[in-house]
Amino acid sequence: MELRRIVTFTRIPDTGERVKVSGLLAVPVGARGTLPLLSWQHGTILSFDQVPSNLLRLKDENYELRDNVDSIETLFNVQRFAGNGYAVVAADYVGKGPYRNGRSEAYAVKGATVQCCVDILTAGLHELRTLSLRQSNLFLNGWSQGALNTQWLKQELQRRGIKVRATATQSPFNDLAESFHYWTNPTAYIPASETSYPMPPAWITPCLIVLLGSYRRYYGLTDLFKTAVKPQYQAFAEKYWSDYSLEGEIAKSIPPAGDFLVEGFFDRFTNETNSALLRHLGGNGATYWQYDSPIRFYYGLADEALHPRLVRPAIAAGGHFAAGVAVNGASHRGTFLSSLYGEAAVLNGNATAFDWFNSLA
Secondary structure: OEEEEEEEEEEOOOOOOEEEEEEEEEEOOOOOEEEEEEEEEOOOOOOOOOOHHHHEEEEOOEEEEOOOOOOHHHHHHHHHHHHHOOEEEEEOOOOOOOOOOOOOOOOOOHHHHHHHHHHHHHHHHHHHHHOOEEEEEEEEEEEOHHHHHHHHHHHHHHHHOOOOOEEEEEOOOOOHHHHHHHHHOHHHOOOOOOOOOOOOOOOHHHHHHHHHHHHHHHOOOOOHHHHHEOHHHHHHHHHHHHHOOOOHHHHHHOOOHHHOEOOOOOOOOOOHHHHHHHHHHHHOOOOOOOOOOOEEEEEEOOOOOOOHHHOHHHHHHOOOOEEEEEEOOOOHHHHHHHHHHOOOOOOOOOOOHHHHHHHHO
């Protein structure tokens, strides 16, 4: 496989800023003519540099695959797809990768994310042409945060009249407001009969901080940490938002997600900033959308970060092109792995995203 770093500019709709962003292009060595293109949207990465384009390192003026792989889910997609005749393009996202220049991440910020993914996809197509290659069918794939980003991207391409052959998402956070509520109050969503269903893990709290920090930065909610986070956890939140570090003693003091927000956050008016956050989360949801090409939602039946009932409304609302694939016994990461490598029994008789895309390529 040949790996190239893509560099382009994107404009953030919410602030008007024009910023440099990066991504990855992977193509099979020796490819000629046309080939299917996969746009891959990676999941949550709780660092600044464990991104798709950093699968590459510079050695003797040439890029090569890193020995110590950071963006492991991207590597799986590159192996599965670029290793079998596809071109793969993957955005690092705003605030990530080698050109972040101290910029804050735009985690779950719809406008910035969609524009970045569109611009990296466009740059990837341009790079393909420099290699004398052309796209045949376009496929979209994404996991977790990237599944939400994939839905947003598909919806934007559909709005622009750009044809997508098929889309796959794994563990998709369709409804941000409901997901945010679930992370902080899972018992409100898990029936009493499901006594063995896993609770959200400790890494949910860092995700909450990154989301709050992103919304503070890109939506101008300047006092959000003070209004939304309990006073005893605000210093922790500010520290983590500044460096994404959980090394040393701080790792022992991660606040529980269920105790992180101020009392009554979802039950009553607590502050106008908090209300604005909920409005933005609601407005950024991807659940209620009618798709014009096939889309599959892979969801784990033991996903510790996303209860199945939060995924199913998108399947119901998506129209006759939408389908759900329940993954037996799958955790959050297990759902992703099963979508690429799982057997039919695990996938309830359905094909992996790889085999499904191949049947349509």
